[in-house]
Amino acid sequence: MKKLITLIMTVVIALSTLVIAPACSPVISGGDPNKTWLYVGNYNGGVGDKWLKEVEKRFEKKYENYQLNGKTGVDVILDSNKETTGKTLISSISQSKNEVFFHQQVLYFDYVNQSLIRDLSGLLERQNADDQNQTIKSKMYEKDIENLTVNGKIYALPHYECYNGLTYDAGIFLKNRLYFSNSIAEDGTRKFITNDNTPLSPGPNGISGDYDDGLPSSFEEFYKMIDRMKGKSVKSVIWTGEYTHYTNILITALYQSYMGVNGINAHVDFDSNGEEIEIVTDFDLITNAEKPTPMIQKEVITQENGYLVKQSAGLYYALEVAAKIFGSQDYYYKDSTAGNFSQISAMRTFMKSGLKPGETAAMLIDGNYWYNEADDYGIMEEVKSEYSEAYTTKQPRFMALPQKYSGTVMEGEGNAPTMIDSYNAYCFINAKTAENKVDLAEKFVAFCYTDSELKEFTKNTNGIIKGVKYDYNSIKSSLCDYAKGVVEMRAEAEKAGTYMKAFSNNTIFKANMNAFMVDGTSEFWESKVGGGSKYLYLAVRSDNYSAKDYFNGMKITQSTWENTYNK
Amino acid sequence: MAKKERAFSTERKKELIFYCLMFALPVLQILIFYFYVNFRSIALAFTEYDVESGKYFFVGVENFIEIFKGVHPKMTNFNMNFILSNTLLIFAMELLFGFIPAIFFSYYIFKKYPLSGVFKVILYTPHIVSTIIFVVIYRNFVESALPQISEKLFGLEMQDVFNQVNANSTRFFMIFFTIFIGFGTRVLLYSGAMSSISESVIESGELEGVKPLQELVFIVVPLIWGTVVTFLVVCIVGIFSNQMTAYSFFGEGLDTKYYTFGYYLYYRATKLDMTEYPYLSALGLLMTLFAVPVTLCARYLLNKYGPTTD
Numbered sequence: 001m002k003k004l005i006t007l008i009m010t011v012v013i014a015l016s017t018l019v020i021a022p023a024c025s026p027v028i029s030g031g032d033p034n035k036t037w038l039y040v041g042n043y044n045g046g047v048g049d050k051w052l053k054e055v056e057k058r059f060e061k062k063y064e065n066y067q068l069n070g071k072t073g074v075d076v077i078l079d080s081n082k083e084t085t086g087k088t089l090i091s092s093i094s095q096s097k098n099e100v101f102f103h104q105q106v107l108y109f110d111y112v113n114q115s116l117i118r119d120l121s122g123l124l125e126r127q128n129a130d131d132q133n134q135t136i137k138s139k140m141y142e143k144d145i146e147n148l149t150v151n152g153k154i155y156a157l158p159h160y161e162c163y164n165g166l167t168y169d170a171g172i173f174l175k176n177r178l179y180f181s182n183s184i185a186e187d188g189t190r191k192f193i194t195n196d197n198t199p200l201s202p203g204p205n206g207i208s209g210d211y212d213d214g215l216p217s218s219f220e221e222f223y224k225m226i227d228r229m230k231g232k233s234v235k236s237v238i239w240t241g242e243y244t245h246y247t248n249i250l251i252t253a254l255y256q257s258y259m260g261v262n263g264i265n266a267h268v269d270f271d272s273n274g275e276e277i278e279i280v281t282d283f284d285l286i287t288n289a290e291k292p293t294p295m296i297q298k299e300v301i302t303q304e305n306g307y308l309v310k311q312s313a314g315l316y317y318a319l320e321v322a323a324k325i326f327g328s329q330d331y332y333y334k335d336s337t338a339g340n341f342s343q344i345s346a347m348r349t350f351m352k353s354g355l356k357p358g359e360t361a362a363m364l365i366d367g368n369y370w371y372n373e374a375d376d377y378g379i380m381e382e383v384k385s386e387y388s389e390a391y392t393t394k395q396p397r398f399m400a401l402p403q404k405y406s407g408t409v410m411e412g413e414g415n416a417p418t419m420i421d422s423y424n425a426y427c428f429i430n431a432k433t434a435e436n437k438v439d440l441a442e443k444f445v446a447f448c449y450t451d452s453e454l455k456e457f458t459k460n461t462n463g464i465i466k467g468v469k470y471d472y473n474s475i476k477s478s479l480c481d482y483a484k485g486v487v488e489m490r491a492e493a494e495k496a497g498t499y500m501k502a503f504s505n506n507t508i509f510k511a512n513m514n515a516f517m518v519d520g521t522s523e524f525w526e527s528k529v530g531g532g533s534k535y536l537y538l539a540v541r542s543d544n545y546s547a548k549d550y551f552n553g554m555k556i557t558q559s560t561w562e563n564t565y566n567k
Numbered sequence: 568m569a570k571k572e573r574a575f576s577t578e579r580k581k582e583l584i585f586y587c588l589m590f591a592l593p594v595l596q597i598l599i600f601y602f603y604v605n606f607r608s609i610a611l612a613f614t615e616y617d618v619e620s621g622k623y624f625f626v627g628v629e630n631f632i633e634i635f636k637g638v639h640p641k642m643t644n645f646n647m648n649f650i651l652s653n654t655l656l657i658f659a660m661e662l663l664f665g666f667i668p669a670i671f672f673s674y675y676i677f678k679k680y681p682l683s684g685v686f687k688v689i690l691y692t693p694h695i696v697s698t699i700i701f702v703v704i705y706r707n708f709v710e711s712a713l714p715q716i717s718e719k720l721f722g723l724e725m726q727d728v729f730n731q732v733n734a735n736s737t738r739f740f741m742i743f744f745t746i747f748i749g750f751g752t753r754v755l756l757y758s759g760a761m762s763s764i765s766e767s768v769i770e771s772g773e774l775e776g777v778k779p780l781q782e783l784v785f786i787v788v789p790l791i792w793g794t795v796v797t798f799l800v801v802c803i804v805g806i807f808s809n810q811m812t813a814y815s816f817f818g819e820g821l822d823t824k825y826y827t828f829g830y831y832l833y834y835r836a837t838k839l840d841m842t843e844y845p846y847l848s849a850l851g852l853l854m855t856l857f858a859v860p861v862t863l864c865a866r867y868l869l870n871k872y873g874p875t876t877d
Contacts (some may be wrong), residue, residue, distance in 0.1 A: 087839050110841050113621020241730060244820030256593035337730045340703075341709045341818070510618040512640070514840055519817045523644065531646040532823040541732045542822075
């Protein structure tokens with residue numbers, strides 16, 4: 001009997017291990033043996049693979065008579081997984097079966113230097129009869145062409161754009177009167193709305209009647225807003241505690257918004273093109289000991305003083321806001337600090353926030369892809385069926401963030417939102433692709449970049465924009481409200497030139513990407529406080545450091561710059 | 568006779584071919600994964616990566632000098648105080664709470680005391696189930712169940728115990744898990760070694776009125792000392808690769824104050840930054856230069872001054 005129990009237990013434990021095993025190594029299943037197979041790898045993160053499954057159907061239909069090696073038709077075989085990002089793919093791409101890739105966090109120059117991906121220059125120049133004879137290159141942004149060109153060749157195409165930031169719930173904002181009104185108080189500050197019909201302020205862009213009405217137009221107003229939330233027992237933010245780097249997403253978003261495109265260009269190119277950037281030289285601790293005031297000097301950023309990008313006023317202001325939020329539980333949802341509070345849990349809680357009893361969170365810290373991810377996980381449907389009537393009040397919107405520190409933006413005085421993508425998502429072809437399959441792989445890429453497919457991509461991903469030029473505005477009506485908001489912001493940013501990818505082919509940037517990339521986990525955030533922490537959130541919560549301490553710890557000295565970064 | 572010799576020769580040839588085929592794969596594996604990888608790693612330590620050309624250039628001992636001076640451009644997040652203290656802390660804790668209790672537990676199982684079989688299963692189960700599953704279970708237990716148990720049973724509020732906010736509790740729970748997850752292996756090894764002890768030795772001890780603790784210290788431990796030495800040596804060799812299970816718990820989001828050498832090297836390598844490989848190789852080589860004499864010395868001392876059956 002004892003032996004039997006031992007045997008059964010052994011089998012059960014062994015089986016439980018076997019059940020897990022397939023999840024560790026995704027198996028690419030075979031396709032139709034009578035057709036030519038095209039292997040396509042895809043990073044299945046927030047943007048998912050629903051869009052690619054749709055492309056697969058249309059491409060297979062279009063090329064149903066494609067002839068190769070005596071076979072007719074094409075079978076696209078998808079390999080979508082979350083485990084392999086562009087960062088990790090580099091070590092396995094030469095063994096990968098996949099011929100076409102769509103990945104994010106791609107270390108482009110390393111792929112090119114190691115000859116891991118094919119030159120796409122010919123494909124990019126080719127006119128596509130199925131796309132009004134346009135070339136793909138004509139759809140690429142000039143800056144991307146400049147950044148991606150290596151020895152006159154381009155090896156990858158921008159895939160999608162994602163923006164770090166905050167999503168707010170317009171329903172909670174309205175119910176709790178968190179919007180700023182159009183009326184100005186005697187002291188020159190804006191009042192909050194008092195009822196549903198109070199006219200809203202024009203928001204950061206200074207235009208009434210659009211997506212950012214009533215939102216804080218300066219960091220001062222942002223503070224005012226989160227304090228009002230606190231007064232109403234509404235938690236300002238919620239995020240996943242599983243990934244500490246999400247706390248840096250908030251700082252990134254505020255920093256990029258304040259710095260604007262010129263400031264971030266100076267950050268990645270170490271060249272502000274003659275424009276002066278606000279640099280914090282010291283702090284005035286006498287006027288207000290509680291709240292140190294940064295002493296600002298304007299500087300032109302060049303290769304010689306590139307270290308100053310870590311002393312910009314925008315960086316300090318962003319840290320200051322984040323330090324306030326992370327410094328007190330009055331401002332954040334209780335589970336946000338728990339390591340088992342996953343991204344999905346954060347999204348679900350945010351979507352149910354205000355609908356169910358318990359803490360209410362007004363803003364979610366995440367990239368704009370979260371909505372699509374939540375939709376793919378069935379969260380939207382789940383919340384809709386659980387709170388059928390109340391769900392109509394749930395209105396998540398991507399937030400346009402303030403671009404100035406003090407005062408307010410008056411009608412006609414604002415700026416278009418700063419939309420900065422730092423996800424490095426690219427489409428490329430494996431250098432190992434068999435010569436007789438290259439044509440098919442290129443056809444697939446060309447197909448994905450036709451105008452109609454670009455629009456389909458945005459439709460099937462809840463408003464994610466492809467990183468090339470196309471008329472995404474024309475499909476706005478078919479999108480959900482959240483996606484519409486993102487598309488409107490992106491369109492305005494493109495028109496005003498306040499859109500960019502935080503990437504550069506500058507030699508210093510390339511040699512020190514981890515130190516200057518503005519993503520949540522990069523060493524850019526590293527400060528000497530707390531022994532070298534790169535999370536302000538932990539420095540504030542764990543060791544009571546202030547934004548000033550953290551900011552001062554982030555500085556790069558001139559000698560370090562000269563001896564290490566700009567050797 | 569000649570016919571017999573020819574047959575013998577053919578047979579020898581077949582055997583030789585068989586041996587060659589049998590050894591070809593392991594030898595190839597050693598050549599690639601032992602010699603090539605290590606040779607490449609050592610060679611990398613003396614180079615620098617040029618981002619423009621995508622090539623490595625020989626720079627002599629520059630990387631080593633910069634590491635010693637603490638000015639290497641890639642020494643981000645490198646805080647020697649934290650890294651060294653955490654590395655030594657986990658090593659000491661594993662010795663103190665992993666090694667000694669494991670001997671006692673193994674003895675308990677060896678003596679077949681009550682429920683020893685159950686303990687054996689409980690301790691070994693973590694090694695059959697994937698570590699990452701245990702990480703998830705443990706994390707949920709510490710962050711969700713434990714605070715509730717503590718509040719309901721003892722009225723104690725437990726907050727932020729394992730999310731890096733409270734450094735002491737976070738470190739405690741990481742160390743506890745690391746020791747727990749490795750405990751089964753130790754117990755299995757020691758109890759396996761103990762099971763080879765002749766019953767007559769134990770019986771003669773019992774006949775002479777030896778008490779359990781005396782039996783353990785003066786009979787059992789000396790008889791399994793070879794296994795103990797091997798295990799301690801492995802522990803010392805692994806000083807610089809022990810991660811305190813940090814990557815499984817926090818991935819890239821670990822704060823520097825919890826870094827160990829093992830985590831630091833692993834995490835930096837996962838960044839897959841070509842410019843960083845020479846630095847990591849140089850750092851790894853320095854660690855090897857430190858670990859080798861320490862390990863050899865420890866082995867010598869343990870063998871020389873360890874308990875004997877005399």
